[in-house]
Amino acid sequence: MTPYTNPWNEIYRLAAGKRKKTTQITTLRKLDGSLTMDLHDTLSHMLEYFAPEDNKKDDTEFHRQTRILSQDSIDTDDDKEFTVDEIRNAVASMEDKKAPGEDGITGEIYKCTFKILPNYITALYNGCLRRGIFPTRWKRAKVIPIVKLGKDTSDEVSKYRPISLLNVGGKVLEKVLINRINNHATSHDFLNSQQYGFTPQKSTVDAAMEVKKFVMEGLAAGEVIALISLDVKGAFDAVFWPSILNGLRACGCPKNLYNLSKSYFSRRTAILSSNSIRLQKTVSRGCPQGSCSGLGYWNLQYNSLLNLDYRNKTKAVAYADNLILAS
Numbered sequence: 352m353t354p355y356t357n358p359w360n361e362i363y364r365l366a367a368g369k370r371k372k373t374t375q376i377t378t379l380r381k382l383d384g385s386l387t388m389d390l391h392d393t394l395s396h397m398l399e400y401f402a403p404e405d406n407k408k409d410d411t412e413f414h415r416q417t418r419i420l421s422q423d424s425i426d427t428d429d430d431k432e433f434t435v436d437e438i439r440n441a442v443a444s445m446e447d448k449k450a451p452g453e454d455g456i457t458g459e460i461y462k463c464t465f466k467i468l469p470n471y472i473t474a475l476y477n478g479c480l481r482r483g484i485f486p487t488r489w490k491r492a493k494v495i496p497i498v499k500l501g502k503d504t505s506d507e508v509s510k511y512r513p514i515s516l517l518n519v520g521g522k523v524l525e526k527v528l529i530n531r532i533n534n535h536a537t538s539h540d541f542l543n544s545q546q547y548g549f550t551p552q553k554s555t556v557d558a559a560m561e562v563k564k565f566v567m568e569g570l571a572a573g574e575v576i577a578l579i580s581l582d583v584k585g586a587f588d589a590v591f592w593p594s595i596l597n598g599l600r601a602c603g604c605p606k607n608l609y610n611l612s613k614s615y616f617s618r619r620t621a622i623l624s625s626n627s628i629r630l631q632k633t634v635s636r637g638c639p640q641g642s643c644s645g646l647g648y649w650n651l652q653y654n655s656l657l658n659l660d661y662r663n664k665t666k667a668v669a670y671a672d673n674l675i676l677a678s
Contacts, residue, residue: 376496376625380506391628398632401494401513402621403588405636414591420600421593430535430605432477433527435469441526442472445519452518453493453622461519476524483610489521490619491631492639515621515639522643525615529644531608532599532651541602542650543657548671549646558670565666565677574664579676586672587645588637590652592616598651615644646671 379387379396387393410418442465445458465472479485492515502510517525536542542550547558562578569576583589596616599609619634638645649671656674657667665678 375498378506379508386506390625391630394623394625394628394630397496397508397511398494398621398623398630400508401496401511401588401623402632402634403585403636405591414593417591417593417597421596423600425600425604425606425609427603427606427609429607430480430531432480433473435473437527437530438473438476438523439465439469441523441530444526445522450495450516452516452521453491454488454518454520456519458519461523476527479524480607480611483607483614485524485611485614486521487618489518489524490615490617492517492619492621492634492641494621494623496623513640515641517639517641525643528608528611528615529647532604532612533647535604535608536602536651539602541654543654543669545657545667546650546653546669548669548673549650555670558668558675561668562666562675562677565668569664569677577678581674581676583672583674587640587649590637590645590649592636594652594655595648598654602651612648 376390376393376397379393381387381396387396407418442458442462445461447457447459447462449458451457495514495516496511497514499510499512537551545561547553547555547561566576566578596609596613599612604612619639620631621634621639622629622631624630638648653669653672657669659667661667661676662678665676668675668677
């Protein structure tokens with residue numbers, strides 16, 4: 352695609368520092384109405400917004416029980432080790448020129464390295480799988496704030512969309528991990544059929560046609576149809592990790608895949624820098640916008656909403672975090 356047909360090209364160029372005009376960090380308004388005092392204060396405010404904390408003090412009884420359950424060990428069989436072909440396909444899917452993570456290694460460099468050391472790199476990933484350890488250096492996200500269209504003059508922190516740049520080595524591990532999890536969930540018919548986002552051979556058109564079919568059948572029967580559209584604000588920033596882990600438990604996820612996922616959702620770090628100031632913050636919830644696994648993990652968490660026992664003649668249709676309730 353050319354830059355004129357692919358809207359993401361400009362974002363990648365900005366993230367890679369290839370644009371002469373970069374995002375300007377401006378004074379922002381805080382929740383109490385006051386303005387940030389300097390660049391350090393502004394970056395701190397942005398980082399708090401981009402990486403909100405999972406505060407246990409806000410837990411309901413449901414959240415407390417979910418946390419407790421997610422800490423229990425799982426007693427399923429291990430999945431088989433990753434194959435060289437699996438790793439090769441994941442590495443090949445990495446874009447050559449896409450902005451790299453903190454280590455500066457691009458997809459092109461990683462592909463060249465894999466061609467030389469395919470068995471060694473595959474063994475490295477299988478070591479992670481056997482031990483249930485997602486390396487800490489692969490859980491560090493370099494955050495690039497992108498100003499949303501038409502929001503240049505706003506003083507609200509929500510004017511920025513955070514893009515997370517992750518190390519390619521970690522993204523490869525994410526991809527093979529979530530592919531295994533998705534394959535397991537699909538083969539066991541775990542995911543609700545009314546989720547049309549991030550699922551194979553489904554699209555927004557399919558979701559719209561499902562709603563249309565429900566409405567047309569109701570109108571043909573002389574019924575009154577009500578539609579409610581819901582969109583989760585900051586959906587991926589608010590992902591509750593224990594809920595995802597319990598979704599994995601519910602689908603009978605193989606133990607080694609579960610343990611590796613559990614490690615993935617721990618000791619994550621977000622890094623934001625400008626000029627000579629560099630701040631970092633421990634992340635305790637959410638999925639990085641730019642990760643390979645976030646979309647698949649989101650479906651596991653959202654699945655319980657679609658499985659609720661809705662009243663008769665009510666249909667829930669989802670596309671990612673967008674939900675239509677038709678009744």
